[in-house]
Amino acid sequence: MTSTPTPTSSWFSKGAESRQEQSRDTMGNSKSPLMRRSRWRRSSSKISGEDILALQDLDPALNSKMHLVNDAIDDIGWTPYHTKLFFLNGFGYAVDSLVLLLQSVIAGPAYREFGNRGYQEGLTVAVYSGMLIGALFWGFGADIVGRRYAFNLSLLICSLSAIIAGGMPSWASLGFFVSLIGFGGGGNLVLDTTVFLEYLPGSKQWVLTMMAAWWGLGQAITGLIAWGFLVPTRWNCASVDTCTMANNMGWRYVMFTSGALVLVLSILRLTIIRLKETPKYLLGAGEDAKVVETLQYLAGKYNRPCSLTLNQLGACGLVTGTHSKNRFSIGETMVHLRGLFATHTIAVSTVMIWLSWAMVGLAYPLFYVFLPSYLEARGAKLDLSQFEIWRNYALTNFSSIFGPLLAGWLCNLSFLGRRYTMLIGGLMTAGFFVGYTQVRTAAQDVGISCAIAFSLNVYYGTLYAYTPEVLPSAHRATGNGIAVACNRIMGILSAVIATVADTSTVVPIFICVGLLAVMGVVAALFPFEPYGRRSS
Numbered sequence: 001m002t003s004t005p006t007p008t009s010s011w012f013s014k015g016a017e018s019r020q021e022q023s024r025d026t027m028g029n030s031k032s033p034l035m036r037r038s039r040w041r042r043s044s045s046k047i048s049g050e051d052i053l054a055l056q057d058l059d060p061a062l063n064s065k066m067h068l069v070n071d072a073i074d075d076i077g078w079t080p081y082h083t084k085l086f087f088l089n090g091f092g093y094a095v096d097s098l099v100l101l102l103q104s105v106i107a108g109p110a111y112r113e114f115g116n117r118g119y120q121e122g123l124t125v126a127v128y129s130g131m132l133i134g135a136l137f138w139g140f141g142a143d144i145v146g147r148r149y150a151f152n153l154s155l156l157i158c159s160l161s162a163i164i165a166g167g168m169p170s171w172a173s174l175g176f177f178v179s180l181i182g183f184g185g186g187g188n189l190v191l192d193t194t195v196f197l198e199y200l201p202g203s204k205q206w207v208l209t210m211m212a213a214w215w216g217l218g219q220a221i222t223g224l225i226a227w228g229f230l231v232p233t234r235w236n237c238a239s240v241d242t243c244t245m246a247n248n249m250g251w252r253y254v255m256f257t258s259g260a261l262v263l264v265l266s267i268l269r270l271t272i273i274r275l276k277e278t279p280k281y282l283l284g285a286g287e288d289a290k291v292v293e294t295l296q297y298l299a300g301k302y303n304r305p306c307s308l309t310l311n312q313l314g315a316c317g318l319v320t321g322t323h324s325k326n327r328f329s330i331g332e333t334m335v336h337l338r339g340l341f342a343t344h345t346i347a348v349s350t351v352m353i354w355l356s357w358a359m360v361g362l363a364y365p366l367f368y369v370f371l372p373s374y375l376e377a378r379g380a381k382l383d384l385s386q387f388e389i390w391r392n393y394a395l396t397n398f399s400s401i402f403g404p405l406l407a408g409w410l411c412n413l414s415f416l417g418r419r420y421t422m423l424i425g426g427l428m429t430a431g432f433f434v435g436y437t438q439v440r441t442a443a444q445d446v447g448i449s450c451a452i453a454f455s456l457n458v459y460y461g462t463l464y465a466y467t468p469e470v471l472p473s474a475h476r477a478t479g480n481g482i483a484v485a486c487n488r489i490m491g492i493l494s495a496v497i498a499t500v501a502d503t504s505t506v507v508p509i510f511i512c513v514g515l516l517a518v519m520g521v522v523a524a525l526f527p528f529e530p531y532g533r534r535s536s
Contacts, residue, residue: 052470052528053536058342061317063536065283066473068316070534072295072308073279074201079302082204085196088273090211091265092155092192094218099158099185101222101397102258103127103178106251109230110174112240113248118171124495126175130182131189132488138187139481142194143336143474144327146285148277150477151191155266157184162259166252169245186488190481193468198278198476202534205469209418210408212461216400216453222258223394229253231386280535284322284474288313322474339475340482346472349527350479353467356519357483360463361490363515364456366497366508367433382442392446399450403457411462417531418466419524425459426520433513459519469535470528 051070054063103123111120119125138150158181165177197208230236235250237243245252269275282291292310299306322339324331341347384392403425410421432452439445471479 090214097218131186134186142477166255219397361487404461422523
């Protein structure tokens, strides 16, 4: 790669002297990169060409190269490859929500079969612990060795672990494989958004928010599978005294079916997408030639323009500070952590994002930990059959599909953007949480549950997309992984609180409501607004 000591002559430079020099170099050359980009800017009505972190005084060579790569991706536009990524990354989203709910769906019948022995909340702790470790492992790994390996392997680990878990003979062994499901799912969640974003043209970044609708689809699939296998009495024992593997196969069928579905999706990922390493990861790794090769391949395959050349990237200078000399070292890890605090504004953004993930990770599960006792104390009489319980569960999760669809539309409105969409979602959810405390009948229960699922996913879907959008590309998977890890730590804490706290008091309910409202306000105060800008 050609090296230049100072990148002041790059296309991204805004100094007057630099612009004069560029003008002299390109005068009379209608095929110059500058002239081509000027034509692109005149034809673009959706995105101004401004990169989100362009003014944050980061590595000037990386800023310049990122601008060129974003221009090239915008020139290529949306292709059938992006459609495949939307569906198969979306399936990954669905899998993440599916495996997160699996443990709660099967915990009751499995615990009954194993004689009600062991820590009752063990599967919750197992899956959250697995997702915590997975988010950190795959997040750091994806910034160190690349997105492709983690993207392909994490889903496969999920599927095989789910199938094996369905055959486990004890509560402890089931917990172990549930934690492995979480380990694979934790990494998959980090990579789905990161990979998709790093191929997206700037004018289509709102699709990343809409992709969270797959999360609701995964929850709905879980509800439908549970409805099918956990209702029939021939597969579900009624009492711990008479419960055996032979008369309690329902929860095992749930695991086998879910694992098989995920296995099919993981194979489709390997055979249909055949993911190439993302250009923005390659850029941070100094692989300029592979960046050009990847983008030119996409442009050639789908007959799209791409003017990016190796000489243009080389003229920007050498990228520094994105990796240490030894990729597999503590120093490499520290490079990625420091990158998330490179400037004051980026540091504030990082902390606020992690705080938001932690708050929603505590508020949502904790609310449902305390809710049953609270409703019982207020005289709510639901008296639902097993059929009605799982029907309502499926309906509630089906409702969550439409929250991200609304969020995708709202976040692409100039007067709202991502931040105020999250504010709306957080305040809506807090309001419905307050409404749920007044539930007295089964109809009210399912109605408010559906409203909460819808509104929460307006917030959650936007946060999922916003997080990778504003993180620096060289450290994006690390920051995203830590954000998800913060969420999982709070999930573990909620399970512990459920076993030691007094669930009859009203105070925790309204603490959760307050947290949701605060989450919305914090989102409105985020320092970066991605609307109209491109990820850096």
